Amino acid sequence: MNKNYSYFDLVYEITRNIPSGRVTTYGAIADYLGLGSARMVGWALNQVHGSYTDVPAHRVVNRLGELSGRNHFPDPDYMANMLKQEGIEVVDNKITEFKKYFWHPENLDSIL
DNA sequence: GACCTGACGCCCC
């Protein structure tokens, strides 16, 4: 059937809608989509590494605000650099005041 | 076809 639209696409959709200067977590996306597993979100974003270059995967971090996916980018510092460029303070691959920048997919309704 | 690992997260000690 039309399995072209898997939860992958939903993850990309959400990620694409993360406002600049804001970040969300794997768990938040998984919870919002009812996936039941945050790992699946990471897996989906792993596929981005190649195509879907318009998906700002650097804005998705773990629940501690750590850039756990930095090693999966061409440059290990790409994530930190992009986030800094967007006005987010990153120290030692971790977002300071993470709660301040946190954006929940629930807020999708606001921007749509 | 079974086993292991992985861009995570929660519970328990």
Add this chain to the structure above:
DNA sequence: AGGGGCGCCAGGT
């Protein structure tokens, strides 16, 4: 407060 273990789903070996 910090560290370790188990569960979740999918894909690769």
